[in-house]
Amino acid sequence: MKKLINDPADVVADALRGMAAAHPRLRVDHENRVVFRGDAPVQGKVGLVSGGGAGHEPMHGGFVGPGMLDAACAGEVFTSPVPDQMVAATQGVDGGAGVLHIVKNYTGDVMNFEMAAELVAAESGTEVVTVVVDDDVAVQDSLYTAGRRGVGTTVLLEKIVGAAAEEGRPLAAVADLARRIDDSGRSMGMALTSCTVPAAGKPTFELPEGEMEIGIGIHGEPGRRRVPIAPARDVAAMLVEPILADHTFSDGVICFVNGLGGTPLIELYVVYAEVAAILEKSGIGIARSLVGPYMTSLEMAGCSVTLLQADDELLRLWDAPVDTPGLRWGA
Amino acid sequence: MSDAPTTEQLTAWITRFAELVHEHRDELTALDSAIGDADHGSNMDRGMTAVVAALTEAPPDDPAALLKKTGATLVSKVGGASGPLYGTLFLRMAGAVGEGFAPALRAGFDGVLARGKAEPGDKTMVDALGPACDVLDAGGSVAEAAQAAADGRDATVPLVARKGRASYLGERSAGHADPGATSTAYLLQAAAETLS
Structure with missing residues (x-):
């Protein structure tokens, strides 16, 4: 460790x-x-x-x-x-x-x-x-x-x-x-690596090179299935499709691509581009976005996608000033 | 045992449980890594170490006070799901320990069911604790109850979890013993070694 x-x-x-x-x-x-x-x-x-x-x-x-x-x-x-x-x-x-x-x-x-x-x-x-x-x-x-x-x-x-x-x-x-x-709101996550709980001293699970976990949580608990690693556009589809299948989204969503702690921002933006393309094809306009590591799982590499159906009221509250160490705008 | 356990016996039981949890800390964590979030061993070890320290520092005068202190310490030190569940088990036992170990364990079990809302077969500590209570209620010995808890733990291996973090794995949770049922089997093993 x-x-x-x-x-x-x-x-x-x-x-x-x-x-x-x-x-x-x-x-x-x-x-x-x-x-x-x-x-x-x-x-x-x-x-x-x-x-x-x-x-x-x-x-x-x-x-x-x-x-x-x-x-x-x-x-x-x-x-x-x-x-x-x-x-x-x-x-x-x-x-x-x-x-x-x-x-x-x-x-x-x-x-x-x-x-x-x-x-x-x-x-x-x-x-x-x-x-x-x-x-x-x-x-x-x-x-x-x-x-x-x-x-x-x-x-x-x-x-x-x-x-x-x-x-x-x-x-x-x-x-x-x-x-x-x-x-x-609906979310779905995936992991490229496991993470190590300090008190445990070793990774929570083994994830071989070339494989990834789909449907991961945020506690290093294994996901629902393990599949061969794939390009970001395919990963984005694996995350967004179950979200769209579960809930009907219309124009004007808040789209949140979250890093799990070990994934650099450049990769999160690669994922965001693919997520935005899928949403555009589905006729779902993005009203606001959030990209970055805001809900992490120690040093796990991976990401999650969250879509939240917004309306004028939610967007106004989203845009309102906030002044915290993790999120800060308008303040 | 039909008589109500003494403060000394219960202290020995809880101390022995703390030893077993400490010895098997890595095993409990490994089981939890397979199907959960890898913290059951460290959490229970931290909690039971705090319990033994609290009991040593100010030894309670009677069985109810001892069980209450054990439960309250676990609730305030452990967190996760095991804190409220093991805490509730001991707190409820405190109210019934005057009637004997079997009625006390049954009362604790009822508390665990109410707090965790798990049912038999959900792949939780209920699957080890329930069979142990059944054996004691039928007049069986504590050693027989411990065997029933161990059998209940083994029976969780093929189950698909429906409660707790293991439930997020769906079918993939099958093939491993439940960590909570495993620590509960140690609780009963400790009872068999100290209360018989």
């Missing part, structure tokens, strides 16, 4: 120290491993709390700031945070208008946020609403399974819902908007 770390056991704590040093406008609670907006709680504003395992940077801590999240809890690498952290985050962002928990649909994340919401309800009067993101078309959806994973749509949702909360919308409206975005 070759990594820029001190000790595998200290990776998350050390990275949070770095975030605090690099971004003095954030407040980092090192004991609870929560990144707060420096001015939290913002009175009268719905507080947005997310969180998840570390290893996906900049998500979620890098999306804390005006126009996006109020707080983010960091778990161990690829491991959900614990309820105590979520309780501390929730209490720290409650400005009197309630708190929205944005939870990616993974068994551990859902259970820990559920226990946290129960604890908050038992201890204080803070109103908490939970929205679960489940947009990964690689996973078959069924009532009898854990359901689809929460992936790329989460980034778009946190931005758009963050803008809505910043406008002063009430909790119910913010939660409705979040659910509408989850319903309108």
Whole structure:
């Protein structure tokens, strides 16, 4: 294992120290491993709390700031945070208008946020609403399974819902908007390499030269099938076609090509060109785009594609100012 | 065992479970790499190490307090799915341990079912814990319950996962034992070695 770390056991704590040093406008609670907006709680504003395992940077801590999240809890690498952290985050962002928990649909994340919401309800009067993101078309959806994973749509949702909360919308409206975005977004990912969890010390799975995984998640878990490596135009089709087969998209989408950590931007733009060509052929105009490593899986090489059906309201909220370490415009 | 377990016995059980998790940390992680996200061994080891430290630092006075401390420590230290599930198991056991080990384990199992919403055959820890509870409820020994948990773990090998991260693999999750069922088999093995 070759990594820029001190000790595998200290990776998350050390990275949070770095975030605090690099971004003095954030407040980092090192004991609870929560990144707060420096001015939290913002009175009268719905507080947005997310969180998840570390290893996906900049998500979620890098999306804390005006126009996006109020707080983010960091778990161990690829491991959900614990309820105590979520309780501390929730209490720290409650400005009197309630708190929205944005939870990616993974068994551990859902259970820990559920226990946290129960604890908050038992201890204080803070109103908490939970929205679960489940947009990964690689996973078959069924009532009898854990359901689809929460992936790329989460980034778009946190931005758009963050803008809505910043406008002063009430909790119910913010939660409705979040659910509408989850319903309108779909993602699919692929990997060229595995990744190494620091505590494990070796790659999570073996992926031979010449092969790739299609339908990968963001935790180094293997995908649904392994196929020979192919040109970017074929890979783009393997990602976009299942998305279009799963949901009807019309003109005006937000198109997000996400890097998984180990893929350079030049390759992401090669993929983006192919995705844009497929969408053009399908008569789906792209209204906005996002290209880059925003939801990573440590050093995994690969990408994911997310399409979100937008409308004038979503685009206006997308364009609204945001000022976080990971996303910043108009501010 | 029909009598309620003592604080000393339960401490021995939990300490032995922590040892087994530590010894088999790499095995649990390897199983989780095959079908999950490669963190079960390190998470359970980190959690059980914290439990043993908490119990050593301030030994609880009675069985319920001991189980409660074990569960609360796991919930606040482990994260992932194993934290809430193992945490709930011990927290619920605390409420029923006065009636004996079998009713306590059954109460813990009911808590796991409610928290995780998994059913038998979903390829989860339920597949090891359920058969162990059934054996104890029928009057079987803890050693027999441990064997039932081990058999339940082995029976998860051909299953296709329907819950947890392994479920994302669909058919590809078949062919490996479930990591959660495997750690649960060690929990019962530890019980057989310390509570019989």
